[in-house]
Amino acid sequence: MTQLVVGRVQISEAARVTGATARSLRFYEQEGLIQPGRCANGYRDYCAATVDRVLLVRSLLDSGLPTALIQRVLSAPAASTEPAAPVPDALRAEVELYRQRVAVQVERLTARLSALDDLLAG
DNA sequence: GTTCTAACA
DNA sequence: TGTTAGTA
Numbered sequence A: 001m002t003q004l005v006v007g008r009v010q011i012s013e014a015a016r017v018t019g020a021t022a023r024s025l026r027f028y029e030q031e032g033l034i035q036p037g038r039c040a041n042g043y044r045d046y047c048a049a050t051v052d053r054v055l056l057v058r059s060l061l062d063s064g065l066p067t068a069l070i071q072r073v074l075s076a077p078a079a080s081t082e083p084a085a086p087v088p089d090a091l092r093a094e095v096e097l098y099r100q101r102v103a104v105q106v107e108r109l110t111a112r113l114s115a116l117d118d119l120l121a122g
Numbered sequence B: 001g002t003t004c005t006a007a008c009a
Numbered sequence C: 001t002g003t004t005a006g007t008a
Helices: A011-018 A022-030 A048-062 A067-075 A089-121
Strands: A044-046
Touching: A011 A022, A011 A044, A011 A048, A022 A044, A022 A048, A044 A048, A048 A067, A067 A089
Parallel strands: none
Antiparallel strands: none
């Protein structure tokens, strides 16, 4: 598949369409979450695939996954930009472990809600 | 004017 | 992450 040259944008536009700040975009690159290209003047240039990738990264970040784990999950062979792409077993185990920890947090928060409900009801 | 890197009242 | 400084 050929990349559309018309889809290349610089950081401000990439930030606008993804909802991330330019600062965040540079941070994602620094953490190896995205790899935007570079223009002759040194400016970063975001192709459609990279913009798409930013969207995926953000959704994963929203789910609470640590950037370090996201970096490994997305650098895996099969998982490039497809959210549904198969995740290698070793990484899947880490994601599941993280999910379990989130579940524990949910239980604690639920308990806190109950405590507050009791306070308000009592 | 926009982006870049580096760094922090 | 924000923000500012000094550039290219």
